Amino acid sequence: MKKTIITVALAFISCVTFANNTYEVNPEKTTSEVSWEQSADLSSFCKAIMKGNLEMVKQLIEFGEDVNEKSLGKTPAMYAARYNKVDILRLLIAHGADLSTKSDGEKYTAKKFAELSKATETLAFLNSVEK
Template identity: 70%
Template sequence: MKKSIITVVFAFISCITFANNTYEINPKNLSEINWEKNEDLNSFCKAIMKGDTKMVQQLIEFGEDVNKKSLGKTPAMFAARYNKVEVLKLLVKNGADLSMKSDKNKYTAQKFAELSNATEALNYLTSLE
């Protein structure tokens, strides 16, 4: 009986220790991981991030500005970063300015595609040059 109790206690302590060691949050990287907070992001950019082409088209028809920044980034930057090529094409077709730069890092949509390894978006953007 004592052996069983000691084994269970040891297993419990091992699980707790393992869980604490594997789930560390580095505050330095936290801002990079959560660089878009859904509550601060406008609905147009949320639709772009989801790749909802129909919703993006409808919002453009309702007068959404394809160059209006949200969290310091243009809609094209979100489309490029999340590799949403069809949405990106739609934005360009409706006048998206691809030369605009983000507020914080001064990156273009092409740079966001490059940094996030969004190869399809990057190929599309480089083909426009």
């Protein structure tokens, strides 16, 4: 009787242990068409733009940051357009940002990035600049 109880207890413990282990046969793949989160390689200038830190962007421009230098294949204007940072985009344009430049990978302009991200304020501003 003792052996039967011990055997049943061990079998029960084994079943519970293995039942709690789950294995995903087909893990979901969550990728996006445009990758924006490779912050290790992203320039500090573009990080400040993404965060909307206008004062930092002004300071970096004063220190000689190039408003057309690409980071991860995109210009600072593309990051401003993507993240709907109209004030920063105005500042970049005032300092010579070229809005006709295309990204390395997707071959999109700043306006196209604004369209893709549904940045309505930026789109309205870019449309008024084009006229």
